[in-house]
Amino acid sequence: MVDQGAGALSLPKDWPDHPDPILALNQMGSFDWDLDTGLFHMDALAHEIFDVRLDEYDGRPESLSARIPPTEFERLDALISRAIKDGSENYGTYFRVRHRDGTLRWAHAQGHIRRDGTGRPRRIIGIVRDAAQELRESRTRTEQTPHDEALRRQTDVVQITSAALAQARTVQDVIDVLKDCRGLTHLGATSLVVGLVEAGRLRLVVQGPAGSSVPGTLVTRIDEPYPMSEAVRTLTPRFIESPEEFAERYPVLWPNLTNLRITSAAYLPLIVQARPIGGLGLLYDDRYGFTPEERNILIALGGSIAQSLQRAMFYEQEKDLAQGLQQAMLPRSIPCVPGADIAVRYRAGALGRDIGGDWYDVILLPGGRVGAVIGDVQGHDTHAAAVMGQLRIVLRAYAAEGHTPATVVARASVFLKELDTERFATCLYAEADLSTGVVQVVRAGHLEPLVRLPGGGCRLVSIEGGLPLGLSAEFDRLEYAVTTVELRTGETLLLCTDGLIEEPGADIDDGMMILRDLVCAGPDDVRDLADLLIDVAEERGGDDDVAILLLRRGCLYQRSGGRLQQHVEPGDPDALTEARRAIRAAVSAWGVAERSSEIELVANELITNVLLHTEGSATVTLRIVTGHDRRLRVEVEDISSALPRRREASEECVSGRGLLLVDRLTDVWGVEPRGYGKVVWCEFLVPRRG
Template identity: 80%
Template sequence: MVDRGASALSLPDDWPAHPDPILALNRMGGFDWDLDSGVMQMDALAHEIFDLRPDEYDGRPETLSVRVPPTEARRLDVHVSQAIKDGSENYGAYFRVRRRDGTLRWTHTQGYIRRDRTGRPRRIIGIVRDATQELSEAEGRREQAALDEARRRQTNVVQITTAALAHARTVQDVIDVLKDTHGLTHLGATSLVMGLVEAGRIRLVAEGPEGSFVPGTEVTRMDEQYPMSEVVRTLAPRFIESPEEFARSYPLLWPHITGLDITSAAYLPLIAQARPIGAMGLLYNDRRGFSAEDRNVLVALGSSIAQSLQRAMFYEQEKDLAQGLQQAMLPRSIPSVPGADIVVRYRSGSLGRDIGGDWYDVIPLPGGRVGAVIGDVQGHDTHAAAVMGQLRIVLRAYAAEGHTPATVMARASVFLHELDTERFATCLYAEVDLSTGVVQAVRAGHMDPLVRDPNGSCRRVRLEGGLPLGLSALFGRLEYPVVTFELDPGQTLLLYTDGLVEQPGIDLDDGMETLRALMSTGPADVRDLADRLIDVAEERGGEDDVALLLLRRLGLDAQRPGGRLQQLVGPGDPEALTSCRHMIRAAVDAWGARERADEVELVADELVTNALMHTEGSAIVTLRVLTGSARRLRVEVEDASSALPRRREAGEAGVSGRGLLLVDRLADVWGVEARGGGKCVWCEFTVPERDPERD
């Protein structure tokens, strides 16, 4: 205690003979400490608090050392001295007193420092009181607060983990949530192991920290002496509270994990629908033992994880089934087509079995032509995939039969309407002649194609289009206008489904502009370009499928010499006849014989008309380039009739009979050949050599 000198043991004049009644009622003792003389007078209650009889105290503070331990006395002395030095008017401090029976009791003192006019401290008047109950209650409150906080943290463990698992779709997502640094922090564990039950065995899917894999535990039997095997067998959790218990219970496993400094572990069975689907182990290196509340929380957590795992396993099974079905409906391979580099890509939606009916197809056609198809059946389920498979097959069959693009689309619409399904489909079919670059495209409610130039510029080819397949047949509007354009060597045609463009909250035109920009800035190689487009779709996410087809026409050096186009024209099909005229004119222009385009178109039209009028079947029109001593265009019209055409005079009033006269007058040479059970009427036109610079 502070020593201000020892003088006569005289009581201060104003020291009361009896303690203040209020202090006595509150079990507070009083003292008066004369700093000049060093005498500290205490009342009866103060003596009682210090457990001293009046005859055991001589008024000197150092006499209290028999009750105040040295460490407490030094701490209290520093506290009082500091208050005196820094000019404080009062102080308060807790210290312990050792009573006669040897027990320590907490005591509190509070003093008021009196100073003279110069500020010099002369006297301290204060109180002392027993603070044992007060601090016990405070300690109890702290312990209760700590217990409440621990319970809150434990509750948060389940809530936070459950919330994170709600977004996990796959088994790996569940593992990632639990192995995430924050996830392990919430769980309070150092590392995690997890196994799934498969065919009566446990397959390890999460092995804890890097480098902790135990050889031979990737797949274990149920009857082996491993903790996960045990909890799966017994359906009861296993809490290991010390390294000794771990080593004793699992001698096969313990030698391999001693380097991890594991002090305790909790292994939980993962049970869903009353059957074990796996097990999980949480390993700790900073705790021993588990309280009842710890165990309850971990069991509840295991139940939540089991439900998430089962949901993820169902999701993966459904997704595998759906993707397998859809992949079976899509072409297994894309044929190699001379004169073109063709790449396809497909990305499934992100919702389990909610697959779409997106499809693509490449159809080799006679005469160096190829058909490119992209389509999307309404809906996102296995029924949509099944309809897609049937529609793809019939559309391929109609195209292979030689029908015009408009006829192919119309017949496919009728088929879908008669399929007894409520689904409709959008589709785009483009028939490309790789020798001339002539493209004939029809659109059934689908997105317009894009064409990218070798220099990277990209444009949208607008097609007039018709109603989606199925709806056009339902409403009796089977007209599908054919749009003809040219694809120059090095240009790339893109066909795609709406999943590549449409985004929630984004205008369709903005989506098209984004796609056009991606095409313009994308890699030159079509495979790299396809990967880039599908990666963007993957990054963007979304629930819709994405299918795309890229067709790049190769340069002239990669094409066949000459060129050939062929088209089937059916009776009573005016659209086919119109499409044939467009094809011929576009091909003649592409081959550099524009000055004879009118003559070729007129002669071909006459030959086709004669075949349709005088036979009962269809006509096959073939247009080709012949090379030799002179460059020639040859038009062939085949039909199934063996009757040969004959030239006759029409007369002044005749409305027919002038066709072959017209052919004879305009063509350089013409003739008739027998073809099986039918015939072929042909004619040739001499044209100048093609000028590459002019083209």
């Protein structure tokens, strides 16, 4: 009932000393509700009807909640509140009262609302009577009977439940709606169970309330002697109208339900397109039998639940398929990069079969370098995902060819324009030299990266940006600026897509500040930090995808010793001799004299090849690289894009043995294409000093 306040129990001055004889003769109790104080006064007969003793009632309406079932209490509260608000003078209704022994009896109340001169309600006076005998004698009344009210309530439940199920996307959402205890009490059921058909078995997914589950029935075969199995097997509802009928028809299940005091039950098959997908069971402790109208309402409820479950299953299947397609377009694994700890995470948006164009990638490059990519293709559909897959592969190929970061991004933009998709993409490409910590970053309309400091702290890196991929080619603005950032040992580079920081109606700068605080307070380990960030994104939800890439620079690669670089011009006859002399001196100074002749011979061959087969100069670079082992690396660079080919030389040929010699004398060698030419490199394992 409506709570209008509380105060000490005191009878009003006009309250009669004795109940009216006429009311007493008609077994009617009276009440007087003072809306100003909130006190609800009752006479002795009203106390009997509510089965409340004088010494245990304090005059507060809510004290009667122990005698009125929750669903009845809510309905009475709504009825009286509506009468007060709409200016009514009278109201009347039937309701049930639960006595001390647990039995439910019907009662009827009528009230008259008294208002002051302003129309404000001040008091409600009325009568309450026991209506059990009245309803047994006649079911036809001008007012609504309890049966009619029960029927109306169940009809309302079907409508309310259907409306709630319409908002459910996943199977778990449907389960949550059915588990709602309010739905259970509105149905008037003591217990509710829902099972789904899986491989010829029924698996219970809903059992309520707590403590009502039956041992051994979590997973059952459809051919077992249970009412739900029988309803699913025959596609026919099973209505059990008495405990005796339940015990006779289902002797295996009934002993486990005796503690629930079940008096009747309804088991409905959940059918979609003439195929059972599950079953619904409703068990009652205060009713016997089902009228034809009640059966039709429950069957309609079962149909609504079946449709919602089927829709949720289709949704989850489509989402799993979409996520599987997108995951197939992302890298299957992230390479192990010496000198770096890398973690990546991806969260798909909550849009069913629609998938986005967010992606990440890690590209191993020669010389201990690594490329890190994060990007987002415009749109949220399969087309965006298809464009994303092509862009990722193309950008990886351009980076592996050895182009500069600016050239990699510019060529990817031209490629996207030539796809003629009318889509653009934002992208950030970072190329890190893990031995020096130098990171070259190019930004094409994407978010700027963050750098987390060891032990906490975080800074936003300002990167000069260019137009997104596709648009820069469309407007012929392919000149991308390269920003150099130093990543110290222990620092972590964070790249992400806008789904991690953007929320509807929120400012993107606020989202970036929240992200900075999370990163600062987060763990040092990149995997733990990535888990934290993706969990936050998952809790927030949203329809946008999220991609995260974390790269932490370790201390595995450290260059030591020295570095030598010599330029050899084709028209200078002494340049090659001088280069060989410098190589010999550097090798000796670095303590690797035992391989001096091999290193000098190989460097001479590579330089000579450049001078003979290209029209430009050669740049030779020597350096010592230490890691798991100590190596001397030789790089010879030229401006020709023609790659060298190893070929077998005949006895009469005077050339063609250079690369055979390089292959025989070095431990490893290769060719690294560059945007302006190429680099032929080789490495020699050399002993550690001391």
